[in-house]
Amino acid sequence: MSSSTSEVDLLIIGAGPAGLMAAAWASSCKLNARIIDEKDARVRTGQADGLHCRTLEIMDSFGSPSIAHEILGQACVIKEISSWAWYEDCIERSESIRSGEEDLLGSRYPQVSLCQGSVEQAFLNFLERDGDSIRIERNLTPLRLHVDQAQVGDHHAYPVEVHVQQLRDDELASPDQISDSKMTAVEIVRAKYVLGTDGAHSWTRKALGLRMEGDRTNKHFAVMDLIPLSDFPDIRISCVIHSLSGSIMTLPREGGLVRFYVQLGESSITGRDFDRSTVSADDIIKIARKIMHPYTLDYDHCDWFSVYTVGQRLAEIFSHHDRVFLAGDAVHTHSPTMGAGMNVSMQDSYNLVWKIVTAIRTGNRSILATYNTERLAVAKELMVKDRAMSDFYCDGPSVNSKSYQKFREDFRDFVSGVAVQYSPTILTSPVEKDPPEHKDIQQPHRQKISSMPSLATNLVLGQRIPSYLVTNHFTAEVVHLHSALKSTGHWRILLFPGTFSGRYVFERYCDLGQRLEAPNSFVRTCTPISAPIDSIIEVLxxxxxxxxxxxxxxxxxIFHPWRADKGHQYWRIFAKDNDQGEDVYKAFGIYERIGCAVVVRPDQHVAYIGDLWDLESLGRFFENILALKNDERDRKGVNV
Amino acid sequence: MSSSTSEVDLLIIGAGPAGLMAAAWASSCKLNARIIDEKDARVRTGQADGLHCRTLEIMDSFGSPSIAHEILGQACVIKEISSWAWYEDCIERSESIRSGEEDLLGSRYPQVSLCQGSVEQAFLNFLERDGDSIRIERNLTPLRLHVDQAQVGDHHAYPVEVHVQQLRDDELASPDQISDSKMTAVEIVRAKYVLGTDGAHSWTRKALGLRMEGDRTNKHFAVMDLIPLSDFPDIRISCVIHSLSGSIMTLPREGGLVRFYVQLGESSITGRDFDRSTVSADDIIKIARKIMHPYTLDYDHCDWFSVYTVGQRLAEIFSHHDRVFLAGDAVHTHSPTMGAGMNVSMQDSYNLVWKIVTAIRTGNRSILATYNTERLAVAKELMVKDRAMSDFYCDGPSVNSKSYQKFREDFRDFVSGVAVQYSPTILTSPVEKDPPEHKDIQQPHRQKISSMPSLATNLVLGQRIPSYLVTNHFTAEVVHLHSALKSTGHWRILLFPGTFSGRYVFERYCDLGQRLEAPNSFVRTCTPISAPIDSIIEVLxxxxxxxxxxxxxxxxxIFHPWRADKGHQYWRIFAKDNDQGEDVYKAFGIYERIGCAVVVRPDQHVAYIGDLWDLESLGRFFENILALKNDERDRKGVNV
Incomplete structure (x- = not known):
């Protein structure tokens, strides 16, 4: 058994949706990263299939044409959801409500469905299009993980060692039964950072010795994807059906498929006596038919089916010395009926990778702690929501004495992903009127920065910034604000000066720009000396x-930075849209005569809201996070 | 020199935009087709770059995700056009107008720009995605074309013989200098139909002995694609600049590029004394700089440049015995400044291929004559418009005493492509009140069918049907009507029954459906016996x-046809949209209490408008075109 050694900034273990999202980030930021997977190919059928509007926004932030572009060309749009209940001797429609995610908080995407395999393929295509980018290394098994604790604080070090092994073709059939002697060469990967996105049975999590809290219930469901042959009028609508014989949830899918979740009844003890292996597709259809009486249900093609027991499980912590991180099913599992799993998992790694890029570039590792803070809170809320949802789906609205509409309203904002709000940390300033006893636990010694949210009354600190239409000043194109906030690793300062019609404002704004580009400006001190002025922070x-x-x-x-090979940057100045009737000032609650400055993180979350002219606060905010040590400032060029 | 012989239904010669559009059609209809090209790769830089809204509609009608999807993800949107003129000692902006194609006649796409190479690549990707479809055969030169005139009337025959030769790698460097003895094997392709889309110097056109009418002028232009380094404020706007030193037209492009058309002055005689080979990129920039004074203009990267002389040339006929057809630059060339060329060329072959498919399937060759009728008329209008446009661009608005806005309005509908209206033929019924002396020249012996356009006052017979939002009855999704009119080769009957709330209408509509699916219905007689009822005609x-x-x-x-493997067709019944405020009845000028029936051709053009309940007229219309001879009716299955 021979071995070789290599070094990498980020090693991603597991190429499911969360791992691929991490790879997309790494590719966008030109991070030196690798992604490995034990399996020999992506998922083909089944698994997750729900995509919510925030996930599509994120997918739209990568590439042009974006990943979202490709997904939306194939996905099935979920426009309406109907609830059916048992009346006397058959089911009847009781409610019909709009999904309506496209109307939420300046979102612009509907809820859609598409099998996980096609979602993964869209990411693979994105990585493929990016010529010299990251490729998935398949048939690679991790064997050993070791973190050198003496080195975790040294930002030049590679303190995580992972041993990985390529499976030979003849071993692929039964990888579990390989004896040591038969194995091919082991590679020792020394990594600055490792991300485990290796699913519910995560090898990485086990290697760290982290346990999952929670347990399964006694509620069993079958899930199946089929092309239904049926006279049920709402077969192409997402349905919740509560009948005397149990309940069904359906989700229409691409290519004529429909996903069915069929309740299989409860077992006496918590799920452990239930033998899932004996359930066949025909068994499931028989039960479904009974629930859907008097409507017919049959199928010619079944794409996939599986049986599961409802339960919620959560890891106590998502990171280890801020060197090894876990995301997705590796740290939270729950029931699939909410269609949230794939979304929350991808949003985990979307939260993380730009922070790793920043930590590597600046040497400031303190920001990495925010990953656990921000995503553990989301996962905890997910557990609560999922428990309520599972009860509702099993017992029906009558037991819960709530209409389906009311119930959905309670969780739609969360599930859609746009309402997720990160609490104050070094990355998200608290509001100005915080009580004096508030302490920034992460950064007790740093100078406190506070926001003035009254300057933008409809923006929420810590939430992703809503997207409204604006007009590009130079191209006249009417675009979504998010199109200027692509996932490239840049921080953005959005300046809202109102009108320049008074000469005074124009002059003062010119002065503001000169101060921003002055040698002692925080924009300069946060940017490597030889790099263009907008390499780290973009001013819009x-x-x-x-x-x-x-x-x-x-x-x-600085408002339209000049490059010798490309001329001016024409995608940094926008006018309020007067064409389609969307007023971004009104939507954000910004008073035109006062204006404001808004800082948006690389993941589009609002980090700071302050006075338009107050560069000192703005500077302190950025220097806490992005200030470069001298050795980093002098580096030629920059990767972001 | 050895030779082999093969047979094919359609041989396409030339894989530029027009040829690729033909290949896309052939792929969609599963036509037995081949496409060959002399060159070893697609266009990389330069050439055509303007795409108008009708072209994007057509591209959206192929695939899911569609070709348009991919194009729009990369293209530059042309939202505004500004006019600059010379005032005293420098140029100043005189007008600024909206391009506004997205507002035209129920269109939904803006005018965009993208280099021809990327447009071709989007088609290649479409063909690649369609697994067992047509692939471009490159390095193939046609040597000889012969039409056996004795066989042109026999629809089972392969009367066109084309000799083609594969160029060996060592011959590719200088294909013009290959001696006969060095050549590799010649293949004899026997084709039912041949389409020549081989450009301005078309080999196919020359092989048919067809001449081009028209000539060049004495106006010379340079065209160049570069990333400008400039302080001109409208550099990312499409501009028409008239200065004392000449005129420039610009078109912003993808990736920071801008296309410049720079007037080089006139020569004494009609263009023949002008030596284009001596002009360099720096020469062009120097002239452009003078015209754009006082603004700066420089470049670091020039993608492509070329020099041309304005002129219009048109072939007298576009087909030969309705067996060999010509499309695109092979039959019409003109100046590039209108950005129409690539669009009209692709629309030529979009008009043709479904007709070939129908002729092969039904044995009814009479419909093929409509290609020449319909597209020659468009090309003639193009020549007129282009001449006017060239004069305007060279001489400026002062000479023409017309504002740019007024001028653009005159040709925008035509250039956008949505206003093109095909005259009455067998494929497009005349209006009912035609004067009695009207004769259908193409089909003098067939029974005359006439339309009642008063039933849909805003629809125009022969024009493409506008697209408005409708709600899918089964999925609740709000979609564009065009999404139900994809380029699959199907004819569609759009039935507008209004409301079913009165029991009478519902019963009468059920009766209409039963008559449509009855054994003696024209839907049956136009469809092969063993094929599904909606194989040829879809009822919406x-x-x-x-x-x-x-x-x-x-x-x-028949309104939601059932298939044993897929269940009902859920994409055939729509409700008027109440969500986004678009009323398709109002937009089409259809009175809800009266309703109507509209026939839409496979290329989305309106073919017939009639009484909702009058199946007899509808039947006569279809039987003229689609009625199958007995031997075709009995064929097992059908390719469309």
């Missing part, structure tokens, strides 16, 4: 004038 | 009720 202007009222190129360079 | 219903007001599955089967 959103004004309220007509595009042709003034020559925006007469504003200082 | 667009009602005005709420979706949950009635069970649409209780309507006769």
């Amino acid at each position: 202007t959103i004004h309220t004038d007509d595009r042709n009222d003034f020559d925006a190129l007469s504003l200082p360079n | 219903t667009i009602h005005t009720d709420d979706r949950n007001d009635f069970d649409a599955l209780s309507l006769p089967n």
Whole structure:
């Protein structure tokens, strides 16, 4: 058994949706990363299939054409949800409600469904399009993980060692039965950071010795994807059906498929006496038929089926010395009926990777602790919501004395992903009027920065910024604000100066720009000396004038940075849209005469809201996070 | 020199945009087709770059995700066009107008720009996704074309013989200098139909001995694609600049590029004394700089440049015995400044291929004559428009005493492609009140069918049907009507019954459905016996009720045809949209209490407007075109 050694900044273990999202980030930021997977191919059928609007926003933030573009071209849109209940001797429609995610908080995407395999393929295509980017290394098994605790604080070190082994073709059939002597060479990967996105049975989690808390219930469900042959009128609508014989949830899918969740009844003890292996597709259809009486149900093609027991399990912590991180099913499992799993999992790694990039670049490792803070809180809420949802689905609205509409309203904002709000940390400033006893636990010695949310009354600190239409000043194109907030690793300062029609504002804004690009500006001190001024922080202007009222190129360079090979950056100045009737100032609750400055994190979450002219607070905020040690400042170029 | 012989239904010569559009059609209809090209790869830089809204609609009609999806993810949107003129000592903006194609006639796409190479790649990707479909055969040169005139009337025959030769790698460097003895094997392709889409120097056109009419002018232009380094404020807007030193037109493009058309002055005689080979990129920039004074213009990267002389040339006829057809630059060339060329070329072959499919399937070759009728008329209009446009661009608005806005309005509908209206033929019925002397020249012996356009006052016979939002009855999804009119080769009958709330209408509509699916119905007689009832003609219903007001599955089967493996077709019944405020009845000018029937051709053009209940007229219309000879009716299955 021979071995070789290599070094990498980030090793991702597991190429499911969460791992692929991490790879997309790494590719976008040109991070030196690898992604390995034990399996020889992506998922083909079944597994997760629900995508909510925040996930589509995130997918839209990668590439052009974006990952979301490809997904939406194939996915099935979930526009309406209907509830059916048992009346006398058959089921009847009791409610019919809009899914309506496209109307939530400046979102623009509906809820959709698409099998996990196609979602994974869209990420693989994205990585493929990015020429010299990361490729999935398959048939690679991790064998051993060791963290050198003496080195975890040294930001130049590679303190995590992972032994990985390539399975030979003849071993692939039964990888569990390989004897040591038969194995091919072991590679020792020394990594700065490791991310375990290796699913519910996570090898990484076990290697860290982390336990999952929680347990399964005695509620058993079958899940199956089929092309139904049926006279049920709502077969292409997402349904919740409560009948005397049990309950069914359905989700229409791409290519004529429908996913069915069929209740199989309860067992006496908590799920352990239930033999899932004996259930066949025909068994499931028979039960489903009984529940859906008097409607017919049959199938010619069944794509996939499985049986599961409802339960919620959560890891106590998502990271280990802020060097090894866990995301997705590796740290939280729950019932699939809410269609949240794949979304929360991808949003985990979406929260993490840009922080790793920043920590590597700046040497500031303190920001990495926010991963656990932010995502554990989300996972805890997910557990609570999922428990309530499972009860509702099993017992029906009558028992819960709530209409389906009311019930859905209670969790729609959370499930859609747009309402997730991260609490104050070094990355998200608290509001100004915090009680004096508030302490930033993460950064007790740093100067406290606070936000003034009254300047943008409809923005929520810690939430992702809503997207509304704005008009590009130079191209006249009406675009979504999010199109200027792509996942490239950049922090953005959004400046809302209102109108320049008074000469005073224009001059003052020019002065602001000059201070931002001055040698002692935080924009400079946070950026490597030899790198372009907008390599780390981009400054965006959103004004309220007509595009042709003034020559925006007469504003200082930082508002439209010049590069010798590309000329001006024409995608940084926007006018309030007057075309489609969307007013971003009104939508954000910004008063045109006062204006404001909003800082948006690389993951589109609002980090700071402050006075337009107060560069000192803005500077302190960024220097806490992005200030470079001298050795980093002098580096030639920068990867972000 | 050895040779082999093969047979094919359609041989496409030339894999530019027009040829690729033909291949996309052939792939969608599973036509036995081949496409060959002399070159070893697609276009990389330069050439055509303008795409108008009708072209994007057509691209959206192929695949899911569609070709348009991929194009729009990369293209540059042209939202505004500005006009600059010389005032005293420098140019100043005189007008700024909206391009506004997205507002035209129920269109939904803007004008965009993207280099021809990326457009071709999107088609290649589409063909690649369609697993067992057509692949471009490159390095193949056609040598000889012969049409056996004795066989052109026999629809089982392969009367066109084309000799083609594969160029060996060592011959590719200089294909013009290959001696006969060095050549590799010649293949004899016997084709039912041949389409020449081989560009301005078309080998196919020359092989047919067809001449081009028209000539060049004495106006010379340079065209170049570069990333400009400039302080011109409208550099990312499409501009028409008229200065003392000449004129420039610009078109912003993908990836920071801008296309410049720069006037090079006139020569004394009609273009023949002008030596284009001596012009360099720096020469062009120098002239452009002078025109754009006082603004700066420089570049670091020039993608492509070329020099051309304005002129319009048109072939007298586009087909030869309705067995060999020509499309695109092979039959019409003109100046590139209108951005129409690639669009009209692709629309040529989009008009043709479904007709070939129908002729092969039914044995009815008479419909093929409509290709020349319909597309020659469009090309003639293109010549007129292009001449006017060239004059305007060279001489400026002052000479023409017209504002740019007014001028654009005159040609925008035509250039956008949505206003193209095909005249009455066998494929497009005339209006009922035609004067009695009107004769259908193509089909003098067939029974005359006429339309009643008063039943849909905003639809235009012969124009493509506008697309408005409708709600799918079964999925609740709000979709564009065009999404139900994909390019699959199907004819569609759109039935507008209004509301079913009166019991009488519902019963009468059920009766209509039963007559449509009865054994003696034209739907049956136009469809091979063993094929599903919706293989050739699809029946779509667009009602005005709420979706949950009635069970649409209780309507006769033809409105939601059942297949044993897939269940009902859920994409054929729609409700008027009440969600986004678009009323398709109002938009089409259909009175809800009266309703109507509209026939839409496979290329989305309106072919017939008639009484909702008048199946006799509808039947006569279809039987003229689609009635099968007995030997075709009995064929097992059908390719469309």
